[in-house]
Amino acid sequence: MVHRYATFFKAINLTVDYLVLNVSMVAAYLILDDSLIVWINNKNYLPVVLVFNLIWLLSANITGLYEQVLNKDSVKTYRSVFQTYLLFVCLICVTILIIIGTKAYFITREYLFYSIVLFGTMLAFWKLIFLTIRRSDRAMLNDSRKVVIVGAGRAGNELRNYFRNNPFRGYELLGFFDDEVSRITEKNLYLGNTTTCMDYVLNNQVDEIYCALPYSEHDIIERLMIDADKNLIRFKIVPEYHEYIKKPTYLQSFGNIPIISIRPEPLENMLNRGTKRFFDVLFALFIIIFVFSWLFPILAIIIKLETPGPIFFVQLRSGRDNKPFNCYKFRSMRVNSDSDKVQATRSDSRITKVGAFLRKTSLDELPQFFNVLIGNMSTVGPRPHMISHTEQYSQLIDRFMVRHFLKPGITGWAQVNGLRGETKTTDAMLERVEADVWYLENWSFILDMKIILLTFWLSVKGDKQAF
Structure with a gap:
């Protein structure tokens, strides 16, 4: 049952990687200055340690380094390590050499070189050791468990199929117990009625009983339990609700009453929501003060010179809880009567020359940082749609409105995964909605940082879906 050890080995990998990183930093310090006492008392050194550690965490989350540590083969493992290391080096160089500067904390280029090279060498050696240990202990990790299923209804048979289709989970299904023999499709799996279950389990060293009986059989369920x-x-217990909920769920308890939420929502937690809002305000102020302030007059003059009309394009769009709000953009089209009904398309005749550049680089979205400050948008979230599109697609896609549980964002998980731009078909919109709902269910601060970095990278590299 590899999955039972996955969290443990993920923690081991994370811990040892950080140990290797910090040992390499200390070793590089001692190579250049062999005074251990100076290193311990050097207050300028501690912020550098923090920066290195945080950037490694960010890099690992972006590349998914610690996902499926027991299932990825050796080639994929080393590929992930190399990608993470390369991203780490790039971010370190940008952060220390450009943003922070080497003089502020007396960091030398020699120190950066030694620490990065030592870390890469030691990391590669440690991963080789891990893969060797993992290979030798595969048999131990795959210890199987004998299980039986009580109840051969729809839930029981689906559970049987799951065990059969996922052998790496390590469950050895011995068979079914049911009071109605006719419900057993594979007769060789029938072990007896429910009254004989415990005797069989004790005589055959069964590890787990999975009860898939309906709630109406509560007397049998309680006796077996x-x-x-x-x-x-x-x-x-396999609850009956699985028949109409086709995804992992979130279980809470109100006293002894189990409450099942059909999806986790991390941003329903006030601390998470406060963290996201705090970052939004700081990031929006940074962009407005250091980017928008000097770029605005330049773009404003160019927009006005090319075509008559306002500098800003203001459109009513769907916000959180489907409340409409005014969304701000730099105008990228000629003034037209279809802007509230028709999406921009590739080679759209309405788009101006400067507008094409603004849309390609996503600079037309810059004014939305004022929306972020006001509080009706976030830096990261589902993109806000026109009111007409919300009304249209809410009738065609079942989960379309779920995305409105969140504030809309300037960028989002759908956008960095190539799901931006024109939606020609309902299936294209469905893909975008699925990405937005996935973001809602899997939000984390690190995920937001990843999306922002990917957005910046796509803006520099150019996104073929941006037009």
Whole structure:
């Protein structure tokens, strides 16, 4: 059952990687200055350590280095390590050499070179050791568990198919117990009725019982549960709701009453929401003060010179909880009567020359940082749609409105995954909605940082979907 050890080995990998990183930094310091006492007391050195560690965490999250550490083969593992290391080096160089500067903390280029090279060498050697250990212990990690299923209805049969299709999980299904023999499609898997279950389990060293009986059989369920507890057998209940919820769910308890949420929403937590809002305000102020302030007059003059009309394009769009708000952009089209109904298309005759550049580089979205400051948008989130599109697609796509649980964003998970621009078909919009809902369910501050970095990279590299 590799999955039972995945979290443990992920933690081991993360811990050792950080140990290797910090040892390499200390070693580089001692190579250049062999005074250990100076290193310990050097207050200028501590911020550098923090920067290195945070950037490694960010790089690893962007590349998914610690995902599936027990399943990825050796080639994929080293490829992930190399990608993460390369991104780490780039971010370190940008952060230290350009943003922070080497003089502020007395960092030398020699120190950067030694620490980065030492870290890369030691990291490669450690991953080789890990892969060797992992290979030798595969048999131990795949310890199987004997299980039986009580109830051969739809839930029980779907569970059987899951065990059969996922052998790496390590479950050895011995068979079914059910009071109706006719429900067993594979007769060789029938083990008896529910009254004989515990005797079989004890005589055959079964590890776990999965009960897939309907709630109406609560007397049988309770008896089996009590007997399993008495005999140290793990007892697990397969609830009936799985028939209409086709995805992982989130379970809460109100006293002894289980409450099932059909999706996790990290941003329902006030701390998470406060963290996101705090970052939004700081980031928006930074962009407005250091980018928008000097770029605005230049773009304003060019826009006015090319075509008559306002500098800003203001459009009513759908916000959080489907409340409309005025969304601001630099005008990238000639003034026209279709702007509130028709999406921009490739080679759209309405787009001006400067507008094409603004849209290609996403600079037309800069005024939306004022929306962020006001509070009706976030830096990262689902892109806000025109009111007409919200009304149209909410009737065609079941989960379309779910994306409105969040504030709309200047950029989002859909956009950095190539799902921006014109949506010619309902299927194209469905893909975008699925990406937005995935973001809602998997939000983290690190994920926001990843999306912002990818957005910046796509703006520099050029996104073929931006037009």
